[in-house]
Amino acid sequence: MYCGIYAPWDHVPKFLRYAEVMNPLVPVMYFFDANDVEGHEEKLKTWRHFVVTDAYFNDARFGPGSLIFDYEQNVRLVEALYLLSLDRDDAPNKVNQITEEQLATERAEWVWFPVELTEKELLDPYVPIKAAFEELQLQQFRDHLSEWLNAALSIDAVDEYMSAGEIIMVYDHLKKMYSAAWLIFQRDTERTQYKDKTRRARESSDCPDGKQGELEEEETDNIDGETNDSISL
Incomplete structure (x- = not known):
């Protein structure tokens, strides 16, 4: 791991397109288009296994290359959450306050609800996000995930350049960030x-055409061909 001084420009998004920087919810939506929280957690657990063992990742169907896609999705999510947390800091008064009653409704009606977050984190998903970036800067996250990728595709387990404590720290933060991103x-x-698909269809039809169309158009423009992009750190 790099132990030197980071320049200010190191802490800018490097995997997001311009429109995604302007609207960080787009890469968050794309993250959950690719998989649900439990699916992402399972992939992360598998990735970690190949980081700490001499075996190397090789998906039976798609080969080793599919890990590069997962790596990029994780970096893009971290960058998007970093931007969203900055937006939150700039406009704290615009944040909708979540009530205990709303939490109870979400638990009952959503198709999935986080179980690893504290009550405080459920009420405000930016709490675990801020905690993650207080311990690891954005570029440090990218450096760690780059080392994870290299180790998982190597025939050797990770060596002294990454400690067990660092691996656990990154893993735990990412799992909480998945749940926080899902709440957002x-x-x-x-x-x-929702569990009730008819409600989801009804609420989608009630959404103003302009707003829904704008979201869908922007998302399509910005994620089309995403898997073909590869940006070096």
Whole structure:
């Protein structure tokens, strides 16, 4: 791991397009288009396994290259959450206050609800996000995930350049960030996923055409061909 001094320009998004920087909810939506929280957690656990063992990642169907896609999705999510947390700091008065009653409704009606977050974190998903970036700067996250990728595709386990404590820290933060991102996705987009699919369809039809069309158009423009992009750190 790099132990030197980071320049200010190191802490800018490097995997997001311009329109995604302007609207960080787009990469968050794309993250959950690719998989649900439990699916992402399972992939992260598998990735970690190949980081700490001599085996290397090789998906039976898609080969080693599919890990590069997962790596990029994780970096893009971290960058998007970093931007969203900055937006939150700039306009704290615009944040909708979540009540205990709303939490109870979300638990009952959403297709999935986080179980690893504290009550405080459920009420404000930016709490675990801020905690993550207080411990790891944005570029440090990218450096760690780059090392994870290299180790998982190597025939050797990770060596002294990454400690067990660092691996656990990154893993735990990412799992909480998945759950926090899911809360933001469910509350702040027009794509809330309910157990009752008829309610979801009804609420989508009630959404103003302009707003829904704008979200869908922007998302399509910015994620089309995403898997073909590869940006070096």
